[in-house]
Amino acid sequence: MITESDIEHIAELADIGISKDEVPEFTTQFNAILDYFEVLDTVEGESAPDAGAVNVFRDDEPRPSLSQEEVLASAGSTENGFIKAPRVM
Amino acid sequence: MAGTLEFSPDDRYNAFITTCSTAPFTDGALAGTAVAVKDNISTKGIQTTCGSKILEGYVPPYDAYVVELLRQAGAAIVGKTNMDEFGMGTTTETSAFGPTKNPVDPERVPGGSSGGSAAAVAAGLVPMALGTDTGGSIRCPAAFCGIAGLKPTYGRVSRYGLIAYANSLEQIGPMARTVEDVSRLMSVIARYDPRDSTMLDRPYDHRPSAEIKGLRVGIPEEYFGEGVDPRVGERVRDAIGVLEGLGAETVPVSIPGMRHALAAYYVICTSEASSNLARFDGVRYGPAVDTRKSWHEAYQDLRQEMFGTEVRRRIMLGTFALSAGYAGRYYAKAQIARRNIREDFERAFRDADVIAGPTMPTVAFRLGEKSDPLSMYLSDILTVPANLAGIPAISVPCGKVDGLPVGLQLMGRQFEDERVVDAAYAYEQEVRA
Numbered sequence: 001m002i003t004e005s006d007i008e009h010i011a012e013l014a015d016i017g018i019s020k021d022e023v024p025e026f027t028t029q030f031n032a033i034l035d036y037f038e039v040l041d042t043v044e045g046e047s048a049p050d051a052g053a054v055n056v057f058r059d060d061e062p063r064p065s066l067s068q069e070e071v072l073a074s075a076g077s078t079e080n081g082f083i084k085a086p087r088v089m
Numbered sequence: 090m091a092g093t094l095e096f097s098p099d100d101r102y103n104a105f106i107t108t109c110s111t112a113p114f115t116d117g118a119l120a121g122t123a124v125a126v127k128d129n130i131s132t133k134g135i136q137t138t139c140g141s142k143i144l145e146g147y148v149p150p151y152d153a154y155v156v157e158l159l160r161q162a163g164a165a166i167v168g169k170t171n172m173d174e175f176g177m178g179t180t181t182e183t184s185a186f187g188p189t190k191n192p193v194d195p196e197r198v199p200g201g202s203s204g205g206s207a208a209a210v211a212a213g214l215v216p217m218a219l220g221t222d223t224g225g226s227i228r229c230p231a232a233f234c235g236i237a238g239l240k241p242t243y244g245r246v247s248r249y250g251l252i253a254y255a256n257s258l259e260q261i262g263p264m265a266r267t268v269e270d271v272s273r274l275m276s277v278i279a280r281y282d283p284r285d286s287t288m289l290d291r292p293y294d295h296r297p298s299a300e301i302k303g304l305r306v307g308i309p310e311e312y313f314g315e316g317v318d319p320r321v322g323e324r325v326r327d328a329i330g331v332l333e334g335l336g337a338e339t340v341p342v343s344i345p346g347m348r349h350a351l352a353a354y355y356v357i358c359t360s361e362a363s364s365n366l367a368r369f370d371g372v373r374y375g376p377a378v379d380t381r382k383s384w385h386e387a388y389q390d391l392r393q394e395m396f397g398t399e400v401r402r403r404i405m406l407g408t409f410a411l412s413a414g415y416a417g418r419y420y421a422k423a424q425i426a427r428r429n430i431r432e433d434f435e436r437a438f439r440d441a442d443v444i445a446g447p448t449m450p451t452v453a454f455r456l457g458e459k460s461d462p463l464s465m466y467l468s469d470i471l472t473v474p475a476n477l478a479g480i481p482a483i484s485v486p487c488g489k490v491d492g493l494p495v496g497l498q499l500m501g502r503q504f505e506d507e508r509v510v511d512a513a514y515a516y517e518q519e520v521r522a
Contacts, residue, residue: 002409007405010405010408010409010412011389011401011405012385012389013408013412014363014367014404014405014408015367015370015385015388015389015392016389016392016393016396016401016404016405017389017390017391017392017393017394018393018401019393022398026402026405029402029461029462029463030402030405030406030409032461032462032463033355033406033462033463033466036351036352036463036466037352037355037356037410037419039348039349039352040349040352040353040356040418040419040422040423040426041418041422042349043349043353043422043423043425043426043429044425044429045425045428045429046425047421047424047425048425048428055286056283056286058283066150066151070150071150071373073148073150074147074148074150074373074374074375075372075373075374075377076371076372076375076376076377076378077372077377077378077380083372083373084372084380085370085372085378085380085384086372086378086379086380086381086382086383086384086386086387086388087380087382087383087384088383088384
């Protein structure tokens, strides 16, 4: 059973804001969904051994990419060619 | 051959978020063909929102590979279609830009999340559209609107430029009124792209064939059981009968892992979404975050205002399913369930070449009818297995119930998209005759 306080904690972990009056409904719906997920307790089998899949990498050689101008055009707040973000406490 | 298409549609169904009043085109396999693109696929110079306020006004500086391929084929990209926010939904009702209406009955949903693409095609506004399918989001709206839609084998169509929701599950795919056009569009977009490291080099270039003598069609009991409207089941059985009339044989198969499929799907997709949507912070794109606030406060406020309820719910479910103390119970179990389902299909495909069943358990519901999230999730039960297993799956119209379209779903082995298309084509050609 997830409590309202758990919901508030999860929201904080995910940096998702939820308002006080949304919390009760979120909690009820969350619990209903987690009840449904309980069927996974009956899944049989173990984690598979490494299948030997290989990550596809390319050589670390610079290639043409988007220009600084193109990238900065989408950013909300920029300064001297940098993107501005909120302050880190 | 080159020119400009003028496009000012009567968009009474709200199929489009953005339309291009003039769309250039060039020579090629799709020369001059109007194609609509789902709004989670990056189009250079054309607003791309994923149906969300958090990307309102975002204009990508680059094209997705599939869009590059469309342009190279001479297509006219006429607009970006409406969708459930970030692909999270089965009805296009979670869009921040209003729901799309089903052209067959405007009081009903078109399905989702590619509801805008399906409606645009069904309403005759465009002959072809691109959709994306994570848990059924091409096939569901295709079924509900009475058109054809293919979810390709995972790894056959580049996801470069597709704004990710659940990257181990989703594929971009073609939607059109006919299977032949679905195949034509697939032939344009299914090309290897080294920028998508989850792709294999298996291009699709196929003209559908209606020759299906000897094709073994598997009928999974789980697709006709409880929860499936018996009238939908009947239409689909009739359609399978048509395939038999063309020389196919039917064989019973079973996918026992179905009982875990929906839970596994929702754990995996929400987990991936919780990570993929962390990037939406108002810093690099979308409506700007308030940089005067502190980090967490700024992000929480922005994401509360700009993400809809369903998106926030799924991010939270995913965060929870991956969190310390719970990941073993949810995420790990879901991955084992996923492997079991893939193995169930592999076993079934020893006895059958394609597997047939309904695409959706019901016909289109009314707008606003499903307000409870869990009951909405349950509608995905017949579509999610193909995403979990990474296999190709097509929906083709096969009759109606209460005047509303029913979809026949055909699934195939990995990389046998051609065979799945042929079976759908054979059925479609026979009933049109």
